[in-house]
Ligand SMILES: Nc1ncnc2c1ncn2[C@@H]1O[C@H](COP(=O)(O)OP(=O)(O)O)[C@@H](O)[C@H]1O
């Protein structure tokens with residue numbers, strides 16, 4: 001296996017009875033990447049992460065993580081990874097300090113090493129003054145920082161973070177991501193699942209998951225660059241009427257009103273800008289139509305609508 | 316197995332326990348409440364039963380019989396009655412629960428072994444009273460061995476010392492019942508709670524081993540079990556003057572082995588249950604046969620053979636033999652080694668099976 005690759009999965013599949021939660025996923029995560037899993041609830045993010053950590057056996061497929069074959073070498077891998085669960089799963093009835101003491105012992109840190117490391121992490125994650133507070137009484141953001149501190153205690157090479165910011169306010173989310181980049185700077189590989197576009201956009205690479213499948217992957221920049229001329233901004237004096245008149249135009253994937261203007265996402269095809277402009281004119285609406293840069297949400301919508309099309313085609 | 320890791324799990328468990336007020340209260344409350352309940356309230360023996368007397372013979376010997384029965388204190392032979400009709404009426408109204416009827420030919424009946432000399436009429440609607448009357452029926456008069464010629468009733472006094480006798484027999488058994496109830500339930504719930512709250516998913520992604528996880532969880536409960544044993548023994552001594560005829564050390568050693576057996580069962584149940592509620596249901600499911608078949612409620616010798624086989628599998632059966640032997644008969648552990656061995660086998664089988672089921676996977 002290539003030294004540069006932290007995670008490689010081929011044909012990864014997990015079935016629960018008749019439900020295929022993860023469907024033939026191929027994945028390559030390079031070292032020092034901040035790799036994002038973007039997908040709606042139920043798209044298979046947690047299940048994929050659990051299989052990569054060796055907590056669940058895949059129904060089919062091969063996994064290689066940090067050179068270990070998973071699930072065979074899962075126990076050896078567990079010394080080198082940190083896994084932050086989607087829910088807060090430290091002990092709410094222990095204090096911040098007690099939780100970290102416990103985890104330090106679990107990871108076989110010596111008492112002296114644990115003491116310095118815990119003090120260091122409490123400082124780094126702004127929890128020094130919360131040391132004797134019960135974890136259950138922390139705010140959402142503090143809980144996430146504590147969970148992250150517990151996950152990195154033993155300086156893992158690879159971190160799995162399952163929707164780490166879903167219960168956190170925007171300010172805390174930004175701070176949390178600062179911490180993640182700090183870790184990446186120090187050489188840690190991160191795999192982060194999220195359903196926030198702005199977070200996904202900060203990843204170095206990302207995979208978009210839908211119904212257990214990877215429907216798109218690449219760097220955020222490349223993914224967005226692959227949608228040239230397909231995102232239009234329609235600045236109309238009557239945006240709602242503009243939206244109504246465009247509804248039955250073939251090739252429109254999605255429309256969203258933003259303030260007084262209308263954002264239109266179209267299928268790949270020639271001259272869509274022209275068609276929209278004509279439609280506006282024939283509806284008697286005064287409108288300016290011009291192409292704008294696509295964002296990650298457009299990428300996401302296109303990718304998931306493509307997978308729906310193939311689903312329909314298969315059915 | 317790594318000692319520091321095991322130690323940290325135990326410390327964590329004790330810290331959580333200290334903050335869990337309800338469980339803490341149950342550790343002290345369950346033994347105390349059970350002891351008082353079983354010791355005082357659930358007393359199958361009867362004293363001071365309201366009773367009437369219809370003495371149709373009215374001889375010296377009949378009056379002597381009345382006095383003798385009254386001395387047993389089972390019946391309060393307070394109400395003198397004049398006719399069988401009065402007996403009927405008083406029983407029906409509930410004024411009395413029993414009546415001693417001495418027929419006019421009492422003296423001649425005493426000479427004939429085939430006919431009862433006197434009669435106790437009881438309110439059959441009360442099981443407990445019936446049982447008490449049956450005890451009285453064993454009174455020597457029916458055997459016609461000449462109760463009047465017996466010397467002072469030492470035998471009778473021993474026999475009819477119901478409250479004392481019950482507590483003495485119940486308290487050792489109660490140690491076993493309380494441990495069965497709390498140890499199985501506490502461990503099963505403690506382990507399932509960890510899974511339900513998701514802590515386990517966090518833990519199994521670390522290098523912790525299934526043995527460390529299991530032992531770290533159950534070892535604190537051994538201490539708790541020993542505290543409970545102490546509470547029951549102390550209260551039994553203070554409230555009911557229950558004797559300890561054997562060695563205290565051997566008693567604690569037996570209790571320790573039984574606690575580990577119950578904890579193993581708890582661990583095993585926790586691997587089957589998916590929720591704390593299920594764990595509780597399962598604990599009660601194993602609790603009932605132990606109470607009913609172990610010899611705590613009904614004597615082992617009186618059970619059908621099939622039930623006896625089942626009883627042999629239950630740890631409580633063996634512990635009752637141990638603790639009753641040590642406390643009441645002054646037996647030594649050496650004489651009771653087979654019960655101890657049976658508990659040992661139970662632990663090895665159940666615990667190995669349980670730990671092999673403690674998986675570090677979610678599926
Ligand atoms: N243990 C399980 N048993 C059965 N179905 C499951 C299990 N875990 C997840 N699923 C199902 O698999 C699908 C993917 O779930 P999950 O991986 O949790 O998605 P995500 O993390 O993206 O929200 C969902 O439909 C979920 O209901």
Ligand SMILES: [Mg+2]
Nearest residue numbers: 045046086162
């Ligand atoms: Mg999830």
